[in-house]
Amino acid sequence: MKHPFADFSEDDAEKLRLEAEVRIKVDPHGNPVMELVHGDAVSLSDKGTIKHLKYVADRFHPCNCNAQEAIGGRCGEEGCGLVNCHRCFRKCESCLIGLCVVHQRMARVGGKVVVLCRHCLGQWKRKRLLRAVAGLFVQLEAPKEP
16 A cells, blocks of 8 residues: 555655554455545655645545535435535425435426426426327317307
C-alpha cells in the first residue's frame, strides 16, 4: 500500500512528524486500499524551510453534494440503496418510495411536474395511453337543443 502522504510531501524533505488517520477499505478486486481521512505532516526541506501540511478529506454524497449536508434518505429502487442529501432526495408522489437523483422520473400531470418512480411512471403512461385509445372509440354526443 502507498503511504497516505506520498502525493503531498517532497521526497528530498526530512520528515519531522507525520500523523494520519486512515480508513482501510477493500476494492472490488479484494485489494486493501488506504483512504486518508485527515492528517498532519511537518517536514524540513534541504533549504531549511519548515513545511506544515494539514490534510482534510472532503467527502460527497452520490448526488455530488458535500457530505456535510444532512442526509435525506436511502433510495428504495431495487438494487440501488444510494444515500442522497436532503435537497436532492425525493419521494415518488404516487407510492411514496424514496428516490435518489438517478431514479427520479419527472412527469407533467395536469400542468404540474411530479416525481415518480420507474414503476409508477410506467403505470401512468399505460393509463394515459388507454384513455387516449378509449377516447377514439367513445364519442360523446352533444345534447340536442329543443
